Amino acid sequence: MAGATQDFSxxxxxxxxxxxxxxxVVRYVLFKTHQNSGCPIKREELVQLVxxxxxxxxxxxxxxxxxxxxxxNAFGYELRELLRCRPSSATQGxxxxxxxxxxxxxxxxxxxxPAEVYKKYVEDENSAHLSGFTFVVISIVHxxxxxxPEDILWRHLKRMGLCETDASHPVFGNAKQALETLVQQRYLxxxxxxxxxxxxLFYELAERALDGPVSEKMKEYISEIVSKDVVPVDxxxxx
Amino acid sequence: MPSLNWKHxxxxxxxxxxGPLKEKDFxxxxxxxxxxxxxxxxxLFNEYLLNINKELSSCQFELRACRDQYVGQVCYGVxxxxxxxxxxxxxxxxxxxxxxxxxxLEAIAQDVIAQGSISNIEALNIxxxxxxxxxxxxxxxxxxxxxxxxNFTMSQKEKTLDEFVQDQWLCCTPxxxxxxxxxxxxDLRGWFRNLDVPFCEVCNEAVVKGELCxxxxxxxxIHHYCLKNKFSRRSGEILCPRCxxxxxxQLPKAEIxxxxxxxxxxxxxxxxxxxxxxxxxTNETHEKDAxxxxxxxxxxxxxxxxxxxxxxxxxxxQR
Numbered sequence: 154m155a156g157a158t159q160d161f162s163x164x165x166x167x168x169x170x171x172x173x174x175x176x177x178v179v180r181y182v183l184f185k186t187h188q189n190s191g192c193p194i195k196r197e198e199l200v201q202l203v204x205x206x207x208x209x210x211x212x213x214x215x216x217x218x219x220x221x222x223x224x225x226n227a228f229g230y231e232l233r234e235l236l237r238c239r240p241s242s243a244t245q246g247x248x249x250x251x252x253x254x255x256x257x258x259x260x261x262x263x264x265x266x267p268a269e270v271y272k273k274y275v276e277d278e279n280s281a282h283l284s285g286f287t288f289v290v291i292s293i294v295h296x297x298x299x300x301x302p303e304d305i306l307w308r309h310l311k312r313m314g315l316c317e318t319d320a321s322h323p324v325f326g327n328a329k330q331a332l333e334t335l336v337q338q339r340y341l342x343x344x345x346x347x348x349x350x351x352x353x354l355f356y357e358l359a360e361r362a363l364d365g366p367v368s369e370k371m372k373e374y375i376s377e378i379v380s381k382d383v384v385p386v387d388x389x390x391x392x
Numbered sequence: 393m394p395s396l397n398w399k400h401x402x403x404x405x406x407x408x409x410x411g412p413l414k415e416k417d418f419x420x421x422x423x424x425x426x427x428x429x430x431x432x433x434x435x436l437f438n439e440y441l442l443n444i445n446k447e448l449s450s451c452q453f454e455l456r457a458c459r460d461q462y463v464g465q466v467c468y469g470v471x472x473x474x475x476x477x478x479x480x481x482x483x484x485x486x487x488x489x490x491x492x493x494x495x496x497l498e499a500i501a502q503d504v505i506a507q508g509s510i511s512n513i514e515a516l517n518i519x520x521x522x523x524x525x526x527x528x529x530x531x532x533x534x535x536x537x538x539x540x541x542x543n544f545t546m547s548q549k550e551k552t553l554d555e556f557v558q559d560q561w562l563c564c565t566p567x568x569x570x571x572x573x574x575x576x577x578x579d580l581r582g583w584f585r586n587l588d589v590p591f592c593e594v595c596n597e598a599v600v601k602g603e604l605c606x607x608x609x610x611x612x613x614i615h616h617y618c619l620k621n622k623f624s625r626r627s628g629e630i631l632c633p634r635c636x637x638x639x640x641x642q643l644p645k646a647e648i649x650x651x652x653x654x655x656x657x658x659x660x661x662x663x664x665x666x667x668x669x670x671x672x673x674t675n676e677t678h679e680k681d682a683x684x685x686x687x688x689x690x691x692x693x694x695x696x697x698x699x700x701x702x703x704x705x706x707x708x709x710q711r
Contacts, residue, residue, distance in 0.1 A: 176451045177478060184482030227447035228408070229401025266402055274421045275405045 161219075164209050171216070177202055178220040182232065186262050192337045193235055193259035193361065230262045235360040240344035241300065259339070261361065282324050286331060289313065291340055291362050292375050300344075303354040399425045400444050404470060407455065411560055412469035412574045415457070452476075458577045461508055461601045462565055464617035469578040488544045489552045491520045493561065497580070500572060501589050501600055506613055508601020509571035516549050572600055593633045594618035610635040 161171050178199055185194050199220075200213040221232040237257035264271055293309050294301050307317040310328075319328040335341045342359040345352050361367065406421055407413060413421075419430045422437060430437035444455050452474040457466050472479050483490070495518035499510050520541040553570065556562040560573040577597075584591075584598035590613040592599045599613035612634045614622075619639075622630055630639040 172450065177476075179451045180476070180478040181481070184478050188481050188484055190484075223451070226395055227451065228404055229396070229398060230405075264401075264405055266398055266405065270398065270402050270425075271405075274402050274424065275409050277410045 161215060164212055164215070166207065166209075166212075171219070174203055174207075174216045175219045175223055178216055179223050179227075182220070182224065182260065182262065183228075190334065190338070191261065193261045193339050196234075196258040196260065199260070224262070225265065229265045231265050232260050233263050233364070235259050235261060235339065235364060237339075238342075238360045238363065240342055240355075240357055259360075261339075283331075286325065287335060287338075287340060288371075288374070290332065290335055291358065291371060292378075294341065294356055294358055295362075295371060295375065300355050300357045303356060306356055396443060396447055400440060403440065404444060404448070404455065407468060407470045412467045412578055415466040415468065418468040456578060458574075458597060459595070459615070459617065460563075460574050460577060461599075461615060462563060462571050464615075467574045467578065469575065471579045475582075485552075485555075488520060488540055488548075489555075491541065492518060492544065492549060492552055493556060495520060496556075496562065496570065497572070497576065497583070498587065500570070501584060501587050501598075503600075506599055506602045506604055509565045509567075509569035511569050512553075515553060515570045516546060518549075520544050592618055594622065605632045605635060605637060605639065607632065607635045607637040610637065 161168075164171075181199065181202055182194060185198075196217070199217055203213040203216050217232075224230045224232050235258070237259060264275065266275060290306070290310070293306060297305070311317070315322065315325065315328050317328060319325070322328055325331045332341075336343060336356075336359075339359045339361040341356045341362070344355045344357055346355055362371070402425055403418075403421060407418075422440070423429045426433075426436070426440075428436060441455055448454055448470070452472065453470055454473055455468065455470050457468045459466050472482070485493070496510070496515050499514060499518060500508060503510070553562065557564055557570075557573065560575045562576070563571050563573040565571045577600075581598065584600070589598045589600065590611050591597060592602065592615050593612055594614055595618050597615075599615055602613045602615040603619060605612040610632060612632050619630075631637065632639050
C-alpha cells in the first residue's frame with residue numbers, strides 16, 4: 154500500500170509500520186478537513202504524526218507523499234499543497250520567504266473528478282449556498298484588483314442583499330461569520346493598512362484563491378458573466 | 393491491488409460528501425456513471441463495491457449497506473471502522489453534545505421491548521451526568537461534575553436534537569418519536585455489541601427496533617422485516633430459532649402489511665419534521681466523515697457519519 158513510487162527501503166522500518174503511518178495521515182486529513190470545514194491543514198501537523206514516534210529525518214516527506222498517492226488512488230482526492238502568502242503590505246513583491254522563516258505549507262483536499270460528474274453526483278445541495286457565496290466574494294475582490302477595503306466589499310454585498318449587520322440571515326446566518334469563514338479557509342486574508350485617516354482593514358485574495366487552477370477558472374467564469382452583462386451599472390462606488 | 397477509476401471515486405465521494413444515501417439514489421448514481429443498472433448487473437455492482445473496499449480497508453474505512461430499522465429501507469454509506477485518535481477529530485459536535493447523544497442511544501437501545509424509539513420528552517430529560525461518570529471512570533466519582541455538563545440547557549438539547557436529525561444520526565419516526573438515524577445504524581455496530589443489544593437471528597444486525605421471542609427466558613430478537621420475509625415464505629408456523637417456542641407474530645399479518653404501507657406513505661409525503669422548529673442553515677459544510685464516515689464524523693461523528701466519518705467526511709471542494 155505504500156506508494157509504488159515511494160522508496161522506503163532507505164528507512165529501517167517494516168512495511169506494516171509504513172502502511173500504518175500512511176493510513177494515519179490519510180485519516181487525519183479526512184477527519185480534520187471535515188471538522189474544520191475545509192480550512193487548510195498545516196504541513197507541520199502531518200509531520201508531527203510521523204515524528205512523534207519516528208525520528209528519521211526524511212521519513213515525514215515520504216509518508217506525506219505516499220498519503221497523497223493513497224488519497225488520489227482510493228478516494229479521488231488531490232492533496233493540494235498551498236504556500237501561505239503574506240499580505241501585500243508586509244512584503245515586497247510576491248516573495249513569501251524571509252531569512253530564517255520556514256515556508257508555511259498547508260494542504261487542502263480537492264476532488265479530482267471532472268466538473269460535470271462532481272456536480273451531478275457528488276455535490277451536496279445543502280452547501281451550494283456556501284460555494285455561491287465564496288464565488289461571489291472572490292469575484293468582487295478579484296475585480297477590485299485583488300484587494301479591497303472592508304467597507305467597499307460590504308457595500309457590494311449589500312447590493313446583493315447581504316448586510317454586514319445581518320446576524321440571522323435565512324441562508325447564511327451570521328453574515329460577518331460567513332465572511333470570516335472565507336478567511337479561515339484561506340480564500341481571503343485580512344490586512345490592516347495605516348492610512349492618513351487611521352487604520353483601514355483590507356481583504357486580499359489569499360493562497361487558496363490564488364492557486365493556479367482556481368484562479369484560472371475564476372477568470373473564466375467572471376469574464377463569462379461580465380460579457381453577458383451589457384447594461385452599464387452605476388460605478389460611483391468603484392474606487 | 394486493482395486501481396480505481398473516476399467512477400469508483402465518484403461513488404465514494406458522493407457518499408462522503410452527501411452522507412448516507414438510500415439504495416435507489418445510490419443505484420441511480422451507479423447507473424448514471426456506468427450506464428448499467430445494479431439490478432440487472434449485480435455482478436458488476438458487487439465488483440465495484442469490492443474493489444472500492446479493498447482500497448478503503450487499508451485506511452480502516454468501508455463502504456457498506458444497512459437496513460434502516462424503521463422503514464426497512466436499505467441505505468449505503470462509507471463508515472469508519474476504527475475509533476482512533478484521528479477519528480476523534482472527525483466531529484463538529486462538542487463534548488456535551490456527544491454525551492447527550494450517547495445518553496439518547498442508550499435509552500433507545502436498552503428499551504426492553506425493542507420499540508426502537510423514545511419520545512421527545514424522554515430525550516430532553518436525558519441527564520448528561522450519567523454519561524460523564526461512565527466515560528471517565530473513578531476520577532469523577534469524588535470530584536464535582538464539570539459545570540458544562542450540568543448546564544446543558546433544554547434549549548441547547550432541542551437544538552442539538554435538531555442537528556442530530558439533520559445529520560441523520562437520529563431520525564423522526566412517523567409517530568413523532570426519536571429513533572436511530574441511518575448513520576447510527578451504519579456506523580455504530582461495535583457500540584451496540586458493547587451494550588449487549590441482541591443481534592437479529594436472521595440478518596445478524598443489531599435489533600434496536602424489532603420483535604422479541606415470547607419466551608421470557610429467551611433473548612432472541614428479530615427485525616419486523618426479517619420476520620415478514622420468514623413468515624411469507626413458509627406456510628407452517630415459525631419456531632424461535634433458539635428456544636423452539638412457537639413464534640407468535642405480535643401483530644396480525646394484515647396489520648404488518650398495513651404498517652408497511654403506512655410507512656411507505658409517510659416516506660412519500662413530507663418527511664416527519666420536528667414540530668415547530670425553523671432551521672436556519674448554519675455555516676456547516678460537512679463531510680461524512682467518514683464520510684459518511686465513521687464513527688465520528690464523521691460520516692460524523694463520521695464516518696460516515698461524522699464521528700464517522702461523518703462523518704463521513706465531506707472534505708473536498710471542487711476547483
